[in-house]
Amino acid sequence: MVVGSIEYTELKELSKAEETKGALAPSEEDKLMKSVLQNDKKTIDDGKLIADAINQGMNSFTPDMTFENITKNFSIAKNIYGESLIRLLTSYNPSYINKNLGIPEFRKELKQKIEENIDGLKDRKVLNKDGTISETGIALASLILYTEELDNIIPKGILGKKVHKKQSHYGDKEDVRNYKKSDRYRDIAVRSAVRLAIRRGHKNVEEEDLRTFERQSKGSVYVVYGIDASGSMKGKKIEVAKKAGIALAYKAVTSKDKVGVVVFGTDVKDVVHPTSDFSFLLRQITKIRASMQTDFTAMLRKAVEIFPNEKVTKHLVILTDAMPTVGEKPEEETMEEVSSARAAGITISIVGINLSKEGKKLAEKIVQLGEGRLYVVRNLENLDKIVLEDYYSVL
Numbered sequence: 001m002v003v004g005s006i007e008y009t010e011l012k013e014l015s016k017a018e019e020t021k022g023a024l025a026p027s028e029e030d031k032l033m034k035s036v037l038q039n040d041k042k043t044i045d046d047g048k049l050i051a052d053a054i055n056q057g058m059n060s061f062t063p064d065m066t067f068e069n070i071t072k073n074f075s076i077a078k079n080i081y082g083e084s085l086i087r088l089l090t091s092y093n094p095s096y097i098n099k100n101l102g103i104p105e106f107r108k109e110l111k112q113k114i115e116e117n118i119d120g121l122k123d124r125k126v127l128n129k130d131g132t133i134s135e136t137g138i139a140l141a142s143l144i145l146y147t148e149e150l151d152n153i154i155p156k157g158i159l160g161k162k163v164h165k166k167q168s169h170y171g172d173k174e175d176v177r178n179y180k181k182s183d184r185y186r187d188i189a190v191r192s193a194v195r196l197a198i199r200r201g202h203k204n205v206e207e208e209d210l211r212t213f214e215r216q217s218k219g220s221v222y223v224v225y226g227i228d229a230s231g232s233m234k235g236k237k238i239e240v241a242k243k244a245g246i247a248l249a250y251k252a253v254t255s256k257d258k259v260g261v262v263v264f265g266t267d268v269k270d271v272v273h274p275t276s277d278f279s280f281l282l283r284q285i286t287k288i289r290a291s292m293q294t295d296f297t298a299m300l301r302k303a304v305e306i307f308p309n310e311k312v313t314k315h316l317v318i319l320t321d322a323m324p325t326v327g328e329k330p331e332e333e334t335m336e337e338v339s340s341a342r343a344a345g346i347t348i349s350i351v352g353i354n355l356s357k358e359g360k361k362l363a364e365k366i367v368q369l370g371e372g373r374l375y376v377v378r379n380l381e382n383l384d385k386i387v388l389e390d391y392y393s394v395l
Helices: 026-037 041-055 063-072 074-081 083-090 094-100 104-123 135-153 190-199 236-254 278-286 296-306 330-343 357-370 380-393
Strands: 006-011 176-178 211-213 221-228 258-264 268-275 313-320 346-353 374-377
Touching (some): 026 135, 063 083, 074 094, 083 094, 221 296, 236 258, 258 296, 268 296, 296 313, 313 380, 357 374
Parallel strands (some): 221 258, 313 346
Antiparallel strands (some): 258 268
């Protein structure tokens, strides 16, 4: 849908910066992948448990504390852990636990189950001895996210050159788009502009009628995925954001492009410079945890820093559920950074999850100045499609 000079899609369905590394020996990771591919239930459950824990902002497990949280106030515990994690930690359905918490015998059995399950995670080296998530746990969680996402997107036919038209929620993609002041005159689609002017009853072709041929690939493409890890993203939102990032990394790397990641909350938490190392990207995306407020300016500043100075296509896609909240004048500071990014040759798109009316207005300003696209999402199921659609738009 085009409104004014802004193109966006509305779907109705729908700490300090640092770069960290660490990996298992290839043979160990191969064993984990083999177990996952062979549908080993225990291995898959372990991976899901760790992935859920990270998405809920957890870093460690303590049996006594877990038991106390669940039995003291179950509704709060559900918010802390999430139903899936409670099920995996206790071996009981959450509804069953809630009904039987008043029975002493059941409480005793529940505590024993939690202790056994956490001890089992330590024995399988998914947790360290102190209960913190181990490198094996991170690797296993990343493999689970990876296989789940590929199982989800491959049947939909969205890993080709373009999103499959029959599956697309965005309408047929044309060869032309709205004209922008920065476009070269030689790229104007004259016939398309004339036809549109006639349909609108204009005697002359006006600026609003102008259309430009879609840009062809400029060779190497560098994409930075900016992930909002503020507190409101905890749980399902951060999970689908990660899976969309994995889909983007998978497609871009296989297309010989490079992907970077900037995780932002109250400040820039983690940075991955654009790379073609898919395994490293997968691990770093898996580790992302939600925190507090949203600092757009710090994220934009860091994104500009990590793009190369070479003449390549540079694109930043930001996934968020809220607009800036940090700084004295967050909106003004954000637009200044957007201007700096554009001056550095970086285009900017925003994927907004249930944005407020004010948030949507600011997002429109950002993508207009950043010459990107705005995608308004009301259902999370197609988030990976949207992120891939944005990637295809800059090729």
